Amino acid sequence: MTALQALTSYGVGISSFVTSPRVRPHHRRVILAKVEPSDKSVEIMRKFSEQYARKSGTYFCVDKGVTSVVIKGLADHKDSLGAPLCPCRHYDDKAAEAGQGFWNCPCVPMRERKECHCMLFLTPDNDFAGQEQTISLEEIKVATANM
């Protein structure tokens, strides 16, 4: 009897040993990074910006870096919210603002008074206005490469 008990306990010991193998701890490194907007959205907003600049008689900034950053910001909001919300504002509720539409590019101040505080569309009399109404995808990529 004693031997049987010992055998049973030994068997339990064995099974417990088998069922709980030693697990090598996996070290996971969490990398936090700003997500870049998709290429497709950037291309869409680039084309929109060129088209709207032509239509409104406005010009891009002399510093194309500013234009590039804003176009990427619009693309980023288009990806996340479904609408190109102005990237140069802080909102209490981005989704609600995107649904409401006042600050969707082209925003109401731009449409009514050609006021673009993002410096994306600049009237010719603006000190920062350049001579161009075009910007290539390559220019956008180069200008925002360090971000």
Added chain:
Amino acid sequence: MLSVPSIFSSCAPPPQPLCLSNFPFKTHHPNLLFPTTTTSRPSLLSAPISPPLPRKLLCRTPSAKYVREDYLVKKLSAKEVQELVKGERNVPLIIDFYATWCGPCILMAQELEMLAVEYESSALIVKVDTDDEYEFARDMQVRGLPTLYFISPDPNKDAIRTEGLIPIQMMRDIIDNQM
């Protein structure tokens, strides 16, 4: 209270006087223990990265281009800014609220770096990412970006807020005459 609204950009709301004791600090973000090591967004005019030293790497090191120790204007968390505002100071504090994809914020950042070089230790310039510190930006009533807060070391003076890109000379005028 500043009574000259003409110095602000056309997009700015009427200047709101801010008493230092009335800052509603309601953020819940963890404290960054080492503010000098917080990451800063590089400007578009940042210098190219130096080539890595030849050595055997066991794993790929993170790219250094997003961490620039040589920027004078440091990015702070909401809690760090609150401590700065509440603490003892004898220089004006300038807080730059910006966002990653805001174009004028990049130009403003360049201007502020130049200002930091000019004023050295006579002014303290810091920046806050409004995408990271959402609640703090909301509490500070930040709307248009970039927004600058000029906070005098004198607690009896109201803070000055500007919205949009402003000329560097205007910033100098505010620091020299209003603080």
